Amino acid sequence: MAQRSKRPAARASRASAARAAGRAGTGRRDELLTIAADLFATGGYASTTVRDIADAAGILSGSLYHHFSSKEEMADAILSGFLEDVLAQYDEIVAAREPARETFAALVSATLLAMDRHQSAVVIYQNDGRQLAALERFAYLRDAGGRFEAAWTEVLQRGIDEGEFRRSLDVPLAYRLIRAALWTVASWYRSGGEHSAPEIADHYVAMLLDGIARGRRKKAKD
Amino acid sequence: MAQRSKRPAARASRASAARAAGRAGTGRRDELLTIAADLFATGGYASTTVRDIADAAGILSGSLYHHFSSKEEMADAILSGFLEDVLAQYDEIVAAREPARETFAALVSATLLAMDRHQSAVVIYQNDGRQLAALERFAYLRDAGGRFEAAWTEVLQRGIDEGEFRRSLDVPLAYRLIRAALWTVASWYRSGGEHSAPEIADHYVAMLLDGIARGRRKKAKD
DNA sequence: GTCTATAGAGGGATAGAC
DNA sequence: GTCTATCCCTCTATAGAC
Numbered sequence A, B: 001m002a003q004r005s006k007r008p009a010a011r012a013s014r015a016s017a018a019r020a021a022g023r024a025g026t027g028r029r030d031e032l033l034t035i036a037a038d039l040f041a042t043g044g045y046a047s048t049t050v051r052d053i054a055d056a057a058g059i060l061s062g063s064l065y066h067h068f069s070s071k072e073e074m075a076d077a078i079l080s081g082f083l084e085d086v087l088a089q090y091d092e093i094v095a096a097r098e099p100a101r102e103t104f105a106a107l108v109s110a111t112l113l114a115m116d117r118h119q120s121a122v123v124i125y126q127n128d129g130r131q132l133a134a135l136e137r138f139a140y141l142r143d144a145g146g147r148f149e150a151a152w153t154e155v156l157q158r159g160i161d162e163g164e165f166r167r168s169l170d171v172p173l174a175y176r177l178i179r180a181a182l183w184t185v186a187s188w189y190r191s192g193g194e195h196s197a198p199e200i201a202d203h204y205v206a207m208l209l210d211g212i213a214r215g216r217r218k219k220a221k222d
Numbered sequence C: 001g002t003c004t005a006t007a008g009a010g011g012g013a014t015a016g017a018c
Numbered sequence D: 001g002t003c004t005a006t007c008c009c010t011c012t013a014t015a016g017a018c
Helices: A014-020 A028-043 A050-057 A071-096 A100-117 A119-132 A136-161 A171-187 A197-210 B014-020 B028-043 B050-057 B071-096 B100-117 B119-132 B140-161 B171-187 B197-210
Strands: none
Touching: A028 A050, A028 A071, A028 A119, A071 A100, A071 A119, A071 A136, A100 A119, A100 A136, A100 A171, A100 A197, A119 A136, A119 A171, A136 A171, A171 A197, A171 B171, A171 B197, A197 B171, A197 B197, B028 B050, B028 B071, B028 B119, B071 B100, B071 B119, B071 B140, B100 B119, B100 B140, B100 B171, B100 B197, B119 B140, B119 B171, B140 B171, B171 B197
16 A cells, blocks of 8 residues: 555545545544545555554544444445445336336436445445455345346346347346446546546446447347 | 365366366466466455465465465466457457457457456456556556557547447547446356357447447437 | 475554543 | 554465475
């Protein structure tokens, strides 16, 4: 991990940094979680030490244990907050039962807006989720994965049944492609960068639904 | 990491396991690299210890240093072998200058076949590449990323210029979607599973080029 | 090529003062 | 809420015997 000065430095703009990262940032705990999330996302959960987090927060490592009982608890708080948020939105969208194309676009938008609000958490979920999910404490990560898959599988199958999506589609493969396309945005997205999250959503919906090629299909009976 | 018995166990089928994983497996070094690659891919580079690797190989950790001078050297050998292989194929395909659609399909195929041959390496490249690339020793990972991007950017732009791909395409965004879709296959693919690598390639080419929706576009002048 | 034995650094976490 | 001080463990890597 990067070196940091042994002793604090500017505590000044930490609260605003927390707000910019999309968290409420009311208490010290949330502030520390934002700092930890940034470090976990940048350097990986396993390679980030509690001393790294304490240094970035301008305190000593022992002091972190006044707020959290373990390093795992920090990752837990970061991930569960993000997942509750995004899954609640998935449930609403699926329950609305709009036509498949509209539901599809709504799920893409909801995913990328959640990514914008919880960027660090999404990166951690992507990079470290599989290993964390092996721990009992993070069993809910497996459930969350199942709920994502169920939502997308439902829309894709419904789209095929209703004649909106290609009959030749392999639903599990399509889900994996979509999942990869959406969540990995978190690893390169920069808030305030070239494209806003809704702009990316529009481009992605267009590419995923209609493809990158113009008109012409090779097989006619799709 | 998972617990393993303190003392060796079956050395019997290790060579065949190495062959099944797609490596030549001629010497002891390659055998150990295959074992290390599997563990790095499953548990992450940072969380996999040299003792884990030694245990899986049925030797003690000190003995590994007869074959490798460091843990980094193992990751280096695994990743550089994979990247040399796949980038050589990319160069051939781009140099052939087939029509954009054909080049596109060839790149997808080459990527997924390389993924099949070097599955563990691809998983490591995906999960740990960013952090490893920060080390001087792994600077070539950054170069490799640039060459992947250059190849895809060239095809995509040429496809637009030749009228095969949509004019509304944002090339960098399209590249990122494609990159995510292809490399993440390594994290769920099982050799001998439901779909072979070429079958996945066909499905992915169809979805990426022509989309998952049937006919009808919303905007006509794409 | 593997083992024994261990150095030396850095990790997560704790107890109690302030 | 933070600091001091430190425990105990695990990690990578080394030296030399077999």
